[in-house]
Amino acid sequence: MPAASGVKARFEGVSKRYGQGADAVQALAPLTLDIAERAFVCLVGPSGCGKSTLLNILAGFEPPTTGRVLMDGQPVQGPDPRRGVVFQQGALFTWMNVRDNVAFGPLATGRSKTEAERIAARYLDMVGLASFAKRYPYELSGGMQQRVGIARALANDPEILLMDEPFAALDAQTRELLQEEIKRIWHETRKTVLWITHSIEEALFLATDVVVMSARPGTIKATLRPPFALQDDPALVASPEFARTKAEIFGLLREEALVAQRQEAER
Ligand SMILES: Nc1ncnc2c1ncn2[C@@H]1O[C@H](COP(=O)(O)OP(=O)(O)O)[C@@H](O)[C@H]1O
Ligand SMILES: [Mg+2]
Structure with a gap:
């Protein structure tokens, strides 16, 4: 049953800490995020910022440390066939x-x-x-x-598809063709999708909502609603509007990638 609110999934004050004491890693800061019914949400953020953690919590593979995740208003308590998961490979x-x-x-x-x-x-x-x-x-x-x-x-x-960098291991041409295919399938099935990618172009081409995460502990830095997911033309990636939005996301991500790099260096 779709939620009357049009919200398919909701992260409410969700944080995640792995481990205990000095070895603990705060992967996610408390964050709140709504995924609308039929949205195609692309999550981008620097490596190690907690993207997979976020997806795994919604999948029901990991419990949050604080807060809760709801699907159609009901708390997620474990894996469920209503949520389909696709991994990078294998x-x-x-x-x-x-x-x-x-x-x-x-x-x-x-x-x-x-x-x-x-x-x-x-x-x-x-x-x-x-x-x-x-x-x-x-x-x-x-x-x-x-x-x-x-x-x-x-x-x-499934009512929602959770995809963790599903195309990351593919060559560029294959990836582009599959992106067109995914867009067609999404138009056909109108599933709600949460999709993690490293590629800004992929996010822009596919997403109704691009969610930019901060460096660890991950939180929501920005949400953009580009118009391209609803457009069919593969050539839209060459439009000035696409280039402008791409530059905007690139700027947001770059700041966070620099923070993540400093964190790495200090470890
Ligand atoms: N099972 C785990 N145990 C301990 N630390 C983990 C575990 N899974 C992820 N982490 C740590 O949590 C942080 C976020 O990881 P992850 O969610 O995989 O980030 P991303 O998918 O954005 O690269 C990283 O520092 C990672 O090392
Ligand atoms: Mg990951």
Whole structure:
């Protein structure tokens, strides 16, 4: 059920500290962030600022140290199939073919074999891999493996997709094509998405909301709402408006990256 407020997920005063005493790391300062229903939120920030921590808390993999996370107004208390997670790489079952990888979730939640295979076929078609159903992960390129990962997450029909640098390990051309594909899939399914990326261009191309995080302890430094996510033309990245927004985010990020660099040097 969508929340009446239009807020799909909410971080309320969430902070995270790992470890105890002198070895403790304050990964996140108390922060508050709303993710609107159907938004495509891209999280950018310097390395080590707590982006994955934030995502893992919403996924239910890690409890917050303070505060709470709500989805549709209900506290997150652990992993839930309503939240689909895609990692940077490698989460496929190597011993299963592509179709069985995608059918795994639906089968695990009680669908019949026929039904699960029908669902797998639908999402493999959506990511352009219908003809690779009988292949094994090792037979696929990195980009194709990521597309299987995305199909597998979608096959569970999650309400929110959590993606931690899903394209970081791919070459630039593959990444750009997949970005177009993701945009098309998002327009088609209108899932709520939380997406972590190092790439400002990727964030600008995909996001309804770009959330810029500060250096550790991570907090929300700025939120921008660029118009490009709703535009289809891949050439929009060449527009002056795109360049101007890119420069703005670059400036925000650079300040935080310098802070993060000093932190590294002092360790
Ligand atoms: N399980 C953990 N135990 C201890 N420290 C951790 C753990 N996970 C992350 N950290 C630390 O928390 C900080 C934030 O990490 P992370 O959320 O992975 O940042 P990001 O994804 O932005 O690079 C880093 O200093 C990292 O070393
Ligand atoms: Mg990370």
